[in-house]
Amino acid sequence: MRMKNFYDVTLRDGNHAIRHSLSPDFVKRYCSTASESDVWAVEVGHGNGLGASSYLVGESKYSDYELLEAARNSLNLGGPKLAVHTIPGFATVKRDLIPAIDLGVEIFRVATHVSEASVAKRHIEYLANKEVIVHGVLMMSHMIDIRGLIHQIKLMESYGATAIILMDSAGYFLPVDVEDRVKAIKLETEVSLGFHAHNNLGVAVSNAETAIKFGAEIIDGASMGFGAGAGNAQLENILATRLRLGDEIDIAPYLRMSLLVEEGFMDNLPRTTSSSTQSGLSGVFSGYAPQVKQISAELGLDVNILWDELGKRKLVAGQESMIREVAQDLMNL
Amino acid sequence: MIHTEREMWNSQVDRIKVAIIGTGNIGADLCERMLLDPEFEVVSLIGRRSNSPGLMRFKGRIKYLMSEGIEDLRKIISEVDGVFDATSAHAHFTHWEIAKSAEKWMIDLTPSKIGTPIVPQLINELPFMSMHGAGSQNFSMVSCGGQSGAPLAYALSNNSQNILKLELSSSIAALSAGTATRDNIDQYIDSTENLLSKVSGAPQVKTILVLNPSEPPVMMRTTVTLEAESIDLEEARVQLNDIVKEVKKYVPGYEVAVQPYSPKPGLVSATVKVRGAGYFLPSYAGNLDIINAAAVQTAKIHTTKSRLVRKDK
Numbered sequence A: 001m002r003m004k005n006f007y008d009v010t011l012r013d014g015n016h017a018i019r020h021s022l023s024p025d026f027v028k029r030y031c032s033t034a035s036e037s038d039v040w041a042v043e044v045g046h047g048n049g050l051g052a053s054s055y056l057v058g059e060s061k062y063s064d065y066e067l068l069e070a071a072r073n074s075l076n077l078g079g080p081k082l083a084v085h086t087i088p089g090f091a092t093v094k095r096d097l098i099p100a101i102d103l104g105v106e107i108f109r110v111a112t113h114v115s116e117a118s119v120a121k122r123h124i125e126y127l128a129n130k131e132v133i134v135h136g137v138l139m140m141s142h143m144i145d146i147r148g149l150i151h152q153i154k155l156m157e158s159y160g161a162t163a164i165i166l167m168d169s170a171g172y173f174l175p176v177d178v179e180d181r182v183k184a185i186k187l188e189t190e191v192s193l194g195f196h197a198h199n200n201l202g203v204a205v206s207n208a209e210t211a212i213k214f215g216a217e218i219i220d221g222a223s224m225g226f227g228a229g230a231g232n233a234q235l236e237n238i239l240a241t242r243l244r245l246g247d248e249i250d251i252a253p254y255l256r257m258s259l260l261v262e263e264g265f266m267d268n269l270p271r272t273t274s275s276s277t278q279s280g281l282s283g284v285f286s287g288y289a290p291q292v293k294q295i296s297a298e299l300g301l302d303v304n305i306l307w308d309e310l311g312k313r314k315l316v317a318g319q320e321s322m323i324r325e326v327a328q329d330l331m332n333l
Numbered sequence B: 001m002i003h004t005e006r007e008m009w010n011s012q013v014d015r016i017k018v019a020i021i022g023t024g025n026i027g028a029d030l031c032e033r034m035l036l037d038p039e040f041e042v043v044s045l046i047g048r049r050s051n052s053p054g055l056m057r058f059k060g061r062i063k064y065l066m067s068e069g070i071e072d073l074r075k076i077i078s079e080v081d082g083v084f085d086a087t088s089a090h091a092h093f094t095h096w097e098i099a100k101s102a103e104k105w106m107i108d109l110t111p112s113k114i115g116t117p118i119v120p121q122l123i124n125e126l127p128f129m130s131m132h133g134a135g136s137q138n139f140s141m142v143s144c145g146g147q148s149g150a151p152l153a154y155a156l157s158n159n160s161q162n163i164l165k166l167e168l169s170s171s172i173a174a175l176s177a178g179t180a181t182r183d184n185i186d187q188y189i190d191s192t193e194n195l196l197s198k199v200s201g202a203p204q205v206k207t208i209l210v211l212n213p214s215e216p217p218v219m220m221r222t223t224v225t226l227e228a229e230s231i232d233l234e235e236a237r238v239q240l241n242d243i244v245k246e247v248k249k250y251v252p253g254y255e256v257a258v259q260p261y262s263p264k265p266g267l268v269s270a271t272v273k274v275r276g277a278g279y280f281l282p283s284y285a286g287n288l289d290i291i292n293a294a295a296v297q298t299a300k301i302h303t304t305k306s307r308l309v310r311k312d313k
Helices: A010-017 A024-034 A064-074 A093-102 A117-128 A146-159 A175-188 A204-213 A235-244 A252-264 A274-282 A286-299 A303-312 A321-330 B002-012 B025-035 B070-079 B089-101 B144-158 B179-183 B185-200 B233-250 B286-312
Strands: A005-008 A041-043 A081-086 A107-113 A133-139 A163-167 A192-196 A218-221 B016-021 B040-046 B064-066 B082-085 B105-108 B138-140 B160-173 B205-212 B220-231 B254-261 B267-274
Touching (some): A005 A235, A010 A024, A010 A041, A010 A252, A024 A252, A041 A107, A064 A093, A081 A093, A093 A117, A093 B185, A117 A133, A117 A146, A117 B179, A117 B185, A146 A175, A163 A218, A175 A204, A204 A218, A235 A252, A274 A286, A274 A303, A286 A303, A286 A321, A321 B267, B016 B070, B025 B040, B040 B070, B064 B070, B082 B089, B089 B105, B089 B138, B105 B286, B144 B160, B144 B185, B144 B220, B144 B286, B160 B185, B160 B286, B179 B185, B220 B286, B233 B267
Parallel strands (some): A005 A041, A041 A081, A081 A107, A133 A163, B016 B040, B016 B082, B040 B064, B105 B138
Antiparallel strands (some): B160 B220, B254 B267
């Protein structure tokens, strides 16, 4: 019996690590292997979700639909559910959500910046009336106090989301931060809660385990930690931790999934580096890493000074075009 | 002295008589703006609740403060030259019926897409923004992303050959995005993309909107990126800066934040930022300021044209 819903973001968040170049062929191989595991869901797509392929955040090499179709055809029915991440402002109901429903996507995670849940109202309401599972995601969840966080969770719930996922998009949280939040939310709401960690400070697996310990029902992870910036909580290590703590888990398929990623993306596996540590401490969105690296190299600017300034200016996900402006300001250009 | 001269001048020219329907942030800002502008006479502000803060604010400053919505619009329509609609796309359909049958012009600040999309600075450049000056016409202000990005899209596309794709992304202060913006985010994207494909001729367009909640609130920024077979970067820079100078005449806080540059071969990108003029709304609400400034400017241009048409007759 599985105690928790493990949610695999490898084929979505991992797309950040390879500038959104994930191929349908890899998706097929990965999904076939994932079908042998008891993972609850597999999320697929551009790193910023449905309809996000763009100059701003990076163009997908293959369309959302090529990737989703490859996944749909390779996931066993009754096996892991097919899931997508989607951000209003990038995706629209008509252009992106309806075709994804038609394609057989089973879980929609509608995401907003942590203080802006109301932007998701119409999209969540629309999906709640369809035969799909709709969850709400609060990104950059370190950028609000606990009171504010609970308010935003209740908003998303009121629109019809049946679970809410907190994303530590910047990899800023320590286990104690996760404990404080999960405890408070569980005390004040009835909501099913998910947690999504990033490894900028090297504590992603501990953060995921802390979320489980205090009652989160959905835990995100990625094979080999394949994700934006320093990567996500490593899925196979979350499961190994659970195994050591006494859960009954068949870890073998997870290790095969991990090996597929390790061998497939040898040169792009995420690591906790000096730059990602600074980005975590500055509380900046992990997905900015490639642009920050590129622009600071182009202008001859210290990458850590740029991270620090981006943190001070409180940029949110999706403001990639400001990185250059901020860098130019720092250089007095 | 100056005061008297202005009053003399006012009495000599025909002021543009207008009604504003909608008393939210947009309506109130429009009202303040036109009360300060000697070319306009705000005859009526129409809301739906007699005690709404939007109406109360203008007590004693406007001839007809009304609260019966559509019914009041019918009553007042013969006394005005045109109407500014700052309500919702849904309500706009009925309002437009009333204005049309009374042969009045209407400026639509909702995302209804009924009217001719107008960006004041581009009227003379783009035939689809036709302003014939005769009869009743409906002008759509499209969206803040459209108003701030169309001049960029025009300057970049006008200096490119064989355009493949165009993308506009805006970030705005979360505080400046009310319920209507949030609820209509898909319509915002749709109407902005419609304008961009007309302005640039690009076969593929994309619009992105990001809300930023940071304190102090951020200024609106709009980035346009275009992909084409060839781009004359120097000419695009020159033309953009010329256009920005002109836009600044009606939106003083409009400026280039990142000059056109090529992020990689075949691509050109530039960013503008918009600081609001602060009539009623705070200065971070450049997104609301630019759409209202465009609305007022459109009314002026249309009036000038229609007066010329009348003289010709």
